[in-house]
Amino acid sequence: MRQGEREEIRKGPWKVEEDEVLINHVNKYGPRDWSSIRSKGLLQRTGKSCRLRWVNKLRPNLKNGCKFSVEEERVVIELQAQFGNKWARIATYLPGRTDNDVKNFWSSRQKRLARILQTPTPPPSKSQKHNREVPVFRDVPDLEAPKFSSSVEEESSSKAQSSSSSHIDNSEMIKMVPLPDLVNPDLLSFEANMCPLEFISTEKIPCNESQSQFLFPQLPQPQPVLPFSPESQELVARLEDPNFMDVFGPGDASEIVNGGQIPFGLTFFEPEGSCRNGRRKQNDNPVTPDSFFDDFPTDMFDHIEPLPSPSDW
DNA sequence: AAACCCCTCAACCGCGGATAA
């Protein structure tokens, strides 16, 4: 039994005082030696718990409380199709997001999808004729693979390296982030543009302009022929069911198939804007054809020829 | 008004790889 292990280990929600202790420790020693926090008697928390708290809540530049933007959703969906459930890896492509964030986002999405698929009878659709413009995301920026294991680590190590000083502000940390030869200007402008649009109204975490200076890995190049993910295969199988479109009610399927534009897995027009508190109203998302497709993985549409726009008819 | 449902998020657990002793 190691020193301090006799003392009871605290679990559950963190108190402000505990956060302060943890922050002080990280400022002094960097984000490491987590288990020493307990052995020194600073906190009654396991090293694991301390690390988690730091990584998910306390480290700088987190987008705490901000809903995933449309672009972030897109990135997650694409990367999940490519990497699978490698949340830490996926999170490296999303500034200010942790693996936990991505994981939670994805599982929420999966639950929603599962529920929709299990619902045999659709609620009456009020917005069947409501055509939404289709965001097409084929031209994903050509992104490189990560050069570090995770944003967490990248950020952590950069801070740790200079941890001899007691305090480092964010701007200093940003300077420490390595190497501009990775920068994809498209990606940077994307980040820079995205933040103000999505998060400018949040008080808790103003989207730091400097975030756009962080280097994040680039999205992997799309495969020439992207195989369907298992999720997509299941959905495709269901699409082959002649009754599948019945879920939309009489007359709807043809409308969707022939005239409609397929929204690509994104809640593009959802008025997000708000951070946390901005909880989704359940009826904001009735199972309409539009929202239904929102829940499809994007890759399943990669094999569908784009429909002509109405102006081309 | 209250019960219920659903969603989000924080935090825990178990496992496996990496590293130190």
Added chain:
DNA sequence: CTTATCCGCGGTTGAGGGGTT
């Protein structure tokens, strides 16, 4: 080389809160 410990990751759970009925 082996063992112990640390650390990070992915899966899971439960609390809390808002919306719906």
